Amino acid sequence: MKLSELFDKSEFVVTGEVGPVKGAIPRDKDYVPPCMAEALHLEKKVHAINVTDNQSAVMKLGSMAASVKLKQNGFEPIYQITCRDRNRIALQSEILTAFSLGVDNMLLLTGDHTNLGDHIEAKPVFDLDSVQLVKIAADLQKGKDMVGNDLLNAPDFFIGAVVNPNFQPLDLQLIKMKKKIEAGAQFFQTQAVYEDSVIDQFVAKTELFDCPVQLGVVVLKNPAMGKYMNNYISGISVPQKWINEIGSVDKADRKKKSAEMMGRFIRKHKDKFQGVHIMPLGWTDIVPDILEYAEINVNGGIK
Amino acid sequence: MHATIQKPVEEIVKHIKPGEKVFVVGCNNCAWKCHSGGEDETKAMSERLEKRGIEISGYTVPGPQGMSLCKLDHTTKVLKTEYDEQLKNTDSFLVLGCGQGVHTVIDATDGGMVHPGCDTIFGGETVSESEINEYCSLCGECIIEFTGGLCPLTLCAKSLLNGPCGGAENGKCEVDADRNCGWIMIYDRLMKLGRLDLIESYQKPKNHAKWSRPRSLKVSHHKASFSSMAGTVTVSNID
Ligand code: SF4
Ligand code: SF4
Numbered sequence: 001m002k003l004s005e006l007f008d009k010s011e012f013v014v015t016g017e018v019g020p021v022k023g024a025i026p027r028d029k030d031y032v033p034p035c036m037a038e039a040l041h042l043e044k045k046v047h048a049i050n051v052t053d054n055q056s057a058v059m060k061l062g063s064m065a066a067s068v069k070l071k072q073n074g075f076e077p078i079y080q081i082t083c084r085d086r087n088r089i090a091l092q093s094e095i096l097t098a099f100s101l102g103v104d105n106m107l108l109l110t111g112d113h114t115n116l117g118d119h120i121e122a123k124p125v126f127d128l129d130s131v132q133l134v135k136i137a138a139d140l141q142k143g144k145d146m147v148g149n150d151l152l153n154a155p156d157f158f159i160g161a162v163v164n165p166n167f168q169p170l171d172l173q174l175i176k177m178k179k180k181i182e183a184g185a186q187f188f189q190t191q192a193v194y195e196d197s198v199i200d201q202f203v204a205k206t207e208l209f210d211c212p213v214q215l216g217v218v219v220l221k222n223p224a225m226g227k228y229m230n231n232y233i234s235g236i237s238v239p240q241k242w243i244n245e246i247g248s249v250d251k252a253d254r255k256k257k258s259a260e261m262m263g264r265f266i267r268k269h270k271d272k273f274q275g276v277h278i279m280p281l282g283w284t285d286i287v288p289d290i291l292e293y294a295e296i297n298v299n300g301g302i303k
Numbered sequence: 304m305h306a307t308i309q310k311p312v313e314e315i316v317k318h319i320k321p322g323e324k325v326f327v328v329g330c331n332n333c334a335w336k337c338h339s340g341g342e343d344e345t346k347a348m349s350e351r352l353e354k355r356g357i358e359i360s361g362y363t364v365p366g367p368q369g370m371s372l373c374k375l376d377h378t379t380k381v382l383k384t385e386y387d388e389q390l391k392n393t394d395s396f397l398v399l400g401c402g403q404g405v406h407t408v409i410d411a412t413d414g415g416m417v418h419p420g421c422d423t424i425f426g427g428e429t430v431s432e433s434e435i436n437e438y439c440s441l442c443g444e445c446i447i448e449f450t451g452g453l454c455p456l457t458l459c460a461k462s463l464l465n466g467p468c469g470g471a472e473n474g475k476c477e478v479d480a481d482r483n484c485g486w487i488m489i490y491d492r493l494m495k496l497g498r499l500d501l502i503e504s505y506q507k508p509k510n511h512a513k514w515s516r517p518r519s520l521k522v523s524h525h526k527a528s529f530s531s532m533a534g535t536v537t538v539s540n541i542d
């Protein structure tokens with residue numbers, strides 16, 4: 001199901017996120033891969049689940065395989081694909097393949113630089129940028145590849161893109177967001193935001209863009225993670241008061257505390273967005289609690 | 304200019320066989336500016352190699368200061384006329400210059416054996432006697448008209464053409480906190496120039512066929528022809 005069906009009905013769209021494993025899936029039919037185990041916590045709690053693409057440039061199982069596996073098990077995947085590891089031929093081909101294997105929603109990103117990952121000597125590709133990729137994805141849906149050749153059967157999927165409200169100067173980030181919309185982006189997920197003022201500035205400037213936006217949140221697990229994100233994760237900043245609050249309880253109570261903090265934040269801002277995208281980084285088990293604190297009920301959701 | 308940096312001498316030595324007689328060639332233009340292969344460094348390299356037991360048949364940096372090693376006719380003339388005797392007693396050439404210079408020595412010596420003595424690192428602007436920075440990646444089709452002259456292919460770590468990724472923090476690139484985000488530099492410059500409109504429109508993907516290698520240029524007084532996998536483009540220089 002394309003998420004457009006929900007946005008069009010003005011439903012508040014809730015999505016989660018899982019990352020494929022570093023490794024392969026064995027032949028054993030009873031084996032449940034970790035990303036599937038994580039997804040099971042989200043059953044009936046979210047509308048769709050993002051599947052990351054070699055996130056942070058760390059080499060893993062492909063997002064396509066995991067997306068298809070989720071789909072086969074009744075979940076709605078949002079297949080993430082980045083420009084970092086593929087040239088224009090591979091990108092177009094993967095989009096066609098993903099659609100053909102049942103993927104209805106794709107999130108098209110630039111991708112973190114290879115330098116941030118575990119293969120720093122790799123050749124970063126970046127043959128296309130994310131605006132070009134969005135445009136080319138939209139062209140594929142019109143039955144043409146990027147050089148104008150006809151396709152036998154055009155794919156039909158919902159095109160997502162990302163935007164970082166933390167970016168300074170924000171106006172520069174928004175020039176790019178506008179270009180993505182003009183190129184064919186149909187919804188946005190934001191980078192993780194933790195500050196009220198960042199949200200308010202972003203919302204004030206994008207209100208008239210006429211494109212659904214999901215607020216992105218990354219589940220803060222402990223103070224060390226907050227500091228780590230501030231130091232090493234580009235484009236995210238975690239205010240000290242968040243770090244203090246998650247540090248105010250014992251380790252055993254962190255999941256509960258985190259659910260409360262994330263839920264409170266989402267509740268406060270949910271009316272300004274058309275959905276929320278929760279990135280639990282493995283703590284998918286607390287997503288139901290987060291949504292409860294946020295007073296969000298996805299109405300049965302997708303499986 | 305082509306920026307170069309010398310390879311560690313121990314690495315150079317590793318590739319020279321016992322008894323091999325080496326002639327050291329420097330470059331009086333770019334490598335001189337980079338202190339990787341000017342007069343001083345070329346002489347010093349000969350001495351450093353001798354100290355490590357390598358037989359040096361001679362050394363030279365062709366031409367006056369400012370003369371490029373990669374100018375084939377000049378390098379050929381110098382090597383063949385001034386160093387004819389030494390060359391007869393030479394097994395290989397250690398070139399202190401860029402990769403183009405290495406090839407020039409091959410051509411100038413009718414296919415002589417060469418050792419690259421430098422890593423060729425980029426094409427750059429000599430901003431001072433002690434600093435050379437990269438502002439162009441030699442892509443074959445210049446698109447900096449729309450960025451106020453700052454090259455996003457070079458100054459942005461991801462070579463993005465339609466604006467920044469989300470990764471910059473405090474004006475710095477996500478890849479390296481010591482390096483400015485190329486897109487913020489472009490934005491600031493266009494803001495000052497009152498030309499932010501330039502980056503508002505869609506930029507199509509780069510034509511990588513013009514960046515294919517090897518490429519060549521044929522020139523005369525009135526026209527130039529650039530050949531790449533994108534084909535041959537000829538332009539008039541006079542009208
Ligand atoms: S666009 Fe190409 S030619 Fe122009 S400055 Fe950048 S790399 Fe050099
Ligand atoms: S932070 Fe800036 S320079 Fe670095 S990759 Fe992103 S847009 Fe390019």
